[in-house]
Amino acid sequence: xxxxxxxxxxxxxxxxxxxxxxxxxxxxxxxxxxxxxxxxxxxxxxxxxxxxxxxxxxxxxxxxxxxxxxxxxxxxxxxxxxxxxxxxxxxxxxxxxxxxxxxxxxxxxxxxxxxxxxxxxxxxxxxxxxxxxxxxxxxxxxxxxxxxxxxxxxxxxxxxxxxxxxxxxxxxxxxxxxxxxxxxxxxxxxxxxxxxxxxxxxxxxxxxxxxxxxxxxxxxxxxxxxxxxxxxxxxxxxxxxxxxxxxxxxxxxxxxxxxxxxxxxxxxxxxxxxxxxxxxxxxxxxxxxxxxxxxxxx
Numbered sequence: 001x002x003x004x005x006x007x008x009x010x011x012x013x014x015x016x017x018x019x020x021x022x023x024x025x026x027x028x029x030x031x032x033x034x035x036x037x038x039x040x041x042x043x044x045x046x047x048x049x050x051x052x053x054x055x056x057x058x059x060x061x062x063x064x065x066x067x068x069x070x071x072x073x074x075x076x077x078x079x080x081x082x083x084x085x086x087x088x089x090x091x092x093x094x095x096x097x098x099x100x101x102x103x104x105x106x107x108x109x110x111x112x113x114x115x116x117x118x119x120x121x122x123x124x125x126x127x128x129x130x131x132x133x134x135x136x137x138x139x140x141x142x143x144x145x146x147x148x149x150x151x152x153x154x155x156x157x158x159x160x161x162x163x164x165x166x167x168x169x170x171x172x173x174x175x176x177x178x179x180x181x182x183x184x185x186x187x188x189x190x191x192x193x194x195x196x197x198x199x200x201x202x203x204x205x206x207x208x209x210x211x212x213x214x215x216x217x218x219x220x221x222x223x224x225x226x227x228x229x230x231x232x233x234x235x236x237x238x239x240x241x242x243x244x245x246x247x248x249x250x251x252x253x254x255x256x257x258x259x260x261x262x263x264x265x266x267x268x269x270x271x272x273x274x275x276x277x278x279x280x281x282x283x284x285x286x287x288x289x290x291x292x293x294x295x296x297x298x
Contacts, residue, residue: 014257021204031240051260056259061285063289069278140154157181201238207236
């Protein structure tokens with residue numbers, strides 16, 4: 001089912017994203033030492049953002065986000081258990097080469113281009129004591145369909161034994177999952193609310209991608225389980241703006257926020273694993289111009 005959108009003219013301007021940028025700048029604490037080698041203004045647990053689909057989808061308007069399909073493709077790749085750079089590229093996501101260098105992979109005992117078993121692919125292939133991986137996404141769809149009243153529709157990307165560092169430990173993941181703790185709840189009237197918790201949130205660059213990719217996943221999940229995409233709730237723990245991103249953030253904050261756009265999807269598919277970025281379409285998008293080359297923490 002598609003979201004029940006209000007006409008574009010009747011939607012209200014949504015300032016949640018810019019409000020949190022402002023909060024981090026004003027109330028955050030600068031932490032100079034980070035893994036990325038760039039200081040980060042950090043605020044723990046800003047208020048969640050709540051996006052009612054009737055008012056549009058969360059694609060930021062303070063700057064044009066041209067990579068929204070790549071972001072959706074990235075998450076759909078993880079949903080399908082993809083853990084290699086080449087696999088991600090098949091889904092239209094081509095930015096992981098910055099992290100999946102031969103040096104970083106070798107340091108973790110991984111083949112070149114491999115995110116590792118502790119990465120986002122654990123959404124599809126979570127390790128178990130029994131030896132066979134557990135497909136969390138398949139289970140999520142089955143449980144939501146068979147037992148829609150439950151509060152246990154949950155997915156976690158975190159595999160502790162593959163993420164830890166320190167003496168005698170070796171990571172089995174190139175980048176520890178930053179997002180992907182998913183809790184789905186079905187409300188009366190078959191209204192699906194999806195809550196995604198994010199451990200680490202690069203607000204100027206990463207969060208805009210996360211916003212739209214999980215909105216798309218909410219729509220796909222609602223469709224295959226016979227529900228209506230009602231709301232996407234986005235929570236954060238470590239929310240930050242890197243020092244070298246501040247100028248771009250101030251530029252965004254100097255612009256007016258505009259109404260959120262419309263996203264539709266291909267409803268002919270019924271298998272959650274069959275969706276691709278090309279199945280999603282954006283209209284009514286009226287952003288400010290792009291801000292080129294905002295630095296990314298590597």
